[in-house]
Amino acid sequence: MGSNLVISKLLNFHYIVFRKINRFMTASQWKSKGEYITVNNQKLFVIDTGLNTTKDDEKPEKIMVILHGYPTSSYDYYKVLPELALHYRVIVHDHLGFGFSDKPLDSSYSLLEQADLALQLWKQLGLKKVTLLAHDYGTSVATEILARDNANELDVEIEKLILCNGSMHIELSQLRTIQKLLKNKWVGNYVAMLMTYPIFKKNLRNVYHDASKVTDKELKDMWNQIEYNQGRKVIHKLSQYINERYTYWDRWIGALKETKIDTKIIWAKNDPVAVAAIADLIATEIPNNQLYWVENTGHFPMLENPDEWIKSVSYTHLTLPTIYSV
Numbered sequence: 001m002g003s004n005l006v007i008s009k010l011l012n013f014h015y016i017v018f019r020k021i022n023r024f025m026t027a028s029q030w031k032s033k034g035e036y037i038t039v040n041n042q043k044l045f046v047i048d049t050g051l052n053t054t055k056d057d058e059k060p061e062k063i064m065v066i067l068h069g070y071p072t073s074s075y076d077y078y079k080v081l082p083e084l085a086l087h088y089r090v091i092v093h094d095h096l097g098f099g100f101s102d103k104p105l106d107s108s109y110s111l112l113e114q115a116d117l118a119l120q121l122w123k124q125l126g127l128k129k130v131t132l133l134a135h136d137y138g139t140s141v142a143t144e145i146l147a148r149d150n151a152n153e154l155d156v157e158i159e160k161l162i163l164c165n166g167s168m169h170i171e172l173s174q175l176r177t178i179q180k181l182l183k184n185k186w187v188g189n190y191v192a193m194l195m196t197y198p199i200f201k202k203n204l205r206n207v208y209h210d211a212s213k214v215t216d217k218e219l220k221d222m223w224n225q226i227e228y229n230q231g232r233k234v235i236h237k238l239s240q241y242i243n244e245r246y247t248y249w250d251r252w253i254g255a256l257k258e259t260k261i262d263t264k265i266i267w268a269k270n271d272p273v274a275v276a277a278i279a280d281l282i283a284t285e286i287p288n289n290q291l292y293w294v295e296n297t298g299h300f301p302m303l304e305n306p307d308e309w310i311k312s313v314s315y316t317h318l319t320l321p322t323i324y325s326v
Contacts, residue, residue: 025078027221031100034074037093039121042107045100046121047074049081050089062159063127064088067118069136069166069300071235073099073225076135079306084313088131093121095137097238103229109237111137111244115144122156131160133313136274136299137241139166143252150258161263162313163282165274165299168252170245172278178203182239192236197223209270209298213305256286263289266312268297268305 034047050063064084068074074092077084084090094101096117097109107113118141122130134142142163148154167173178199182191201219205211226235245252263286267279276293283291292312297305 024217026217027075027225030075030078034100037121037124039117039124042096042104042117043102044096044117044121045074045094046091047081047093048089048091048125049085050091060086060088062088062131063129064090064131064133065118065122065127066090066092067132067134067138067141068092068095068098069138070238070241071098071226072222072300075099075221075225076300077302080302080310080313083310087314091122091125091127093118095141097231097234099225100228103231103234105233107234107237109234109240111140111144111241111248114141115148119145119148119154119156127156129157129159131162132158133162133164134166135164135302136166139163139168140241140245140252143168143255144248146259146261147251147255149261150255158261161259161261162266163263164266164309165268165271165279165301167245167274167278168256169278169281170242170249172275172281174273174275175242176203176206176273179239179242182236183242189236192232195232195235200226207271207273207299208304209268209296210304214300214303218303253285256282259286260288264313265289265291266294266301266309267291268294268299268301268309270295270297271299273299 030047031045034045035051036043037046038044064087066074066077068076073094077092081090081092095114096107097103132142132145142161145154145158146161149158167175178191178195184191197220200223201216204219204222205214208214226232265279265283265286267274267276269276279291279293283289294301294305294308294312297308301309
């Protein structure tokens with residue numbers, strides 16, 4: 001039996017026996033785990049698991065920074081944070097305009113600005129070397145950061161990159177009708193004001209492969225975070241990221257093609273928005289990558305299928321020459 005197969009079987013046993021646990025946490029409980037950090041005169045909500053330990057020998061040596069998706073928040077990671085924190089000091093923040101962070105009416109909410117804020121936050125935290133994990137909206141913030149890394153403009157070293165279900169190839173994305181309306185410069189503001197929880201609930205359930213995997217309580221907590229700090233007044237501005245993916249397509253896809261960073265592509269195969277064809281394509285473009293499929297899972301794999309998603313992330317600790325389906 002090959003060593004890779006042995007390792008794979010041991011990992012499967014580990015997750016079946018030890019990691020199949022029930023997880024639930026309210027958004028209020030999630031908020032209690034974090035703090036506010038002022039970055040460029042804006043308050044960002046940040047969870048840093050390195051603040052929860054008192055002895056240096058209890059802190060994982062490696063650091064993971066996470067860039068979350070749209071239109072949700074860092075709360076997307078509540079089911080998987082305990083496991084991630086066994087391997088990394090995990091730092092995840094709500095982007096400006098999202099979740100519990102500030103939502104100023106006069107911000108551009110450009111992905112360029114979101115990259116500025118993320119990099120400045122990491123600098124203020126004194127981070128020198130990180131694994132960068134990005135999902136959905138966060139993958140475009142990540143590609144802007146990669147473009148700067150390729151130009152030797154960063155203060156932080158990105159050791160590894162993990163990309164999850166993001167429509168970086170926007171021309172292949174299957175956008176929802178609500179996304180198309182919100183990004184429209186003529187009607188987006190009005191659509192945002194008319195959005196209701198039932199509309200949000202329907203649209204979020206539709207991007208799950210198995211809609212029974214998300215509870216009404218989770219959806220309500222997500223919606224409440226959108227409304228927090230009068231967030232509906234800025235969601236049409238946040239939605240302009242879709243247009244920026246066209247504007248900066250050459251820069252950001254070019255950054256993926258040029259990066260020398262060891263990259264893992266972890267993709268939920270049944271995502272109806274960031275479809276599997278995007279993962280297949282970027283796997284041909286990024287020089288040093290491995291592609292891992294998460295089967296029977298929709299757009300939010302860390303919520304819909306947390307055990308299998310975590311297993312995929314854990315495989316990234318190994319150097320295995322195979323494309324995995326988990």
